[in-house]
């Protein structure tokens with residue numbers, strides 16, 4: 448049986464207050480009105496803010512400023528960060544980049560993925576995973592999503608692979624590793640290069656190894672919302688020296704790895720300028736002093752929240768794949784079933800949740816159905832590279848029903864909501880159960 452709780456009390460503190468517990472039933476009736484309908488919200492405090500910094504970051508930035516070395520062509524901080532991030536992830540090499548998108552672009556170029564190639568990817572991801580494939584004039588081939596884990600469903604690979612398939616980009620969505628036990632053997636079987644999109648998955652592990660080290664390379668983002676943050680920033684990690692060398696050259700206007708960073712001749716390849724600055728590197732090294740402790744807090748809170756939500760009908764936290772030994776918890780993801788909430792649509796549920804002081808999001812929409820993709824693949828470039836018949840087949844096969852369903856059901860909480868005390872998790876669970884108790888009244892509200 449679900450109980451009513453005083454608005455600013457957690458379930459636990461409430462039941463440890465004998466007088467309140469004795470009065471549970473009348474209080475529940477009096478205080479259980481949903482905030483969206485004029486009741487008191489479960490939570491009025493803000494969740495922890497992001498980013499976090501102190502004197503360490505201030506000193507690091509000032510030191511960089513005063514050094515006069517603001518970029519890697521003369522500074523040393525980017526090199527230092529690369530050494531530290533390689534050590535943190537257990538990879539042989541790290542290349543810092545301007546952002547996660549740049550890390551993915553450098554990977555595709557280093558692996559020589561280009562026009563005519565097909566690249567398999569998950570449709571449950573941020574648009575950058577797709578854009579980098581299109582920027583190479585490669586053909587993105589979406590493989591469906593496993594609705595339980597929110598990750599790429601490896602069973603779809605065999606159906607979508609072709610003679611032109613050159614690479615696969617498994618995305619560790621929300622910070623939870625995709626099922627690499629199933630994806631990597633398929634990639635080997637079909638001779639696909641593997642770029643792990645670990646942009647959301649700092650410190651996540653698959654069977655004790657950091658994600659990003661299991662494919663040919665892994666890409667990370669340090670954009671402002673990420674668990675490791677320098678406003679913008681990114682990194683590519685790899686154990687493959689040749690790949691590192693090629694990615695380095697590509698990211699620095701084609702200049703050779705370990706050569707004069709300012710040379711004006713004898714370029715190793717073509718390239719772009721995708722370099723990180725020394726300011727970002729300095730910030731990242733300061734932020735990295737906190738990353739482990741923050742990761743542990745998120746893990747503990749997420750585990751507790753999952754335990755709390757297990758008993759709530761219609762709320763299904765994303766299942767972790769069997770080999771996941773560490774989730775980065777960039778997002779806490781769950782599925783919402785309106786049937787267990789008297790048919791209240793997800794949109795209304797999220798509004799009611801926000802009114803209770805718990806901000807949630809509905810997450811991604813089906814990426815494979817984004818109208819801009821059709822504009823790209825019907826362009827003269829794509830028609831010339833792939834031909835009408837192949838593009839027609841692509842359109843027919845571009846179906847991901849599991850992903851479509853997931854996009855209708857998903858609810859996300861951000862990583863910062865997992866950084867506070869355990870009582871915050873009590874309040875998240877309490878707000879959800881409060882809405883469930885009052886779903887009948889909520890249903891009557893206009894969406």
Ligand SMILES: Cc1ncc(COP(=O)(O)O)c(C=O)c1O
Nearest residue numbers: 546547548573575646668669670
């Ligand atoms: C899954 C995924 N891939 C790629 C990116 C791109 O990273 P960035 O924004 O640093 O370019 C992001 C960032 O949001 C992401 O979440």
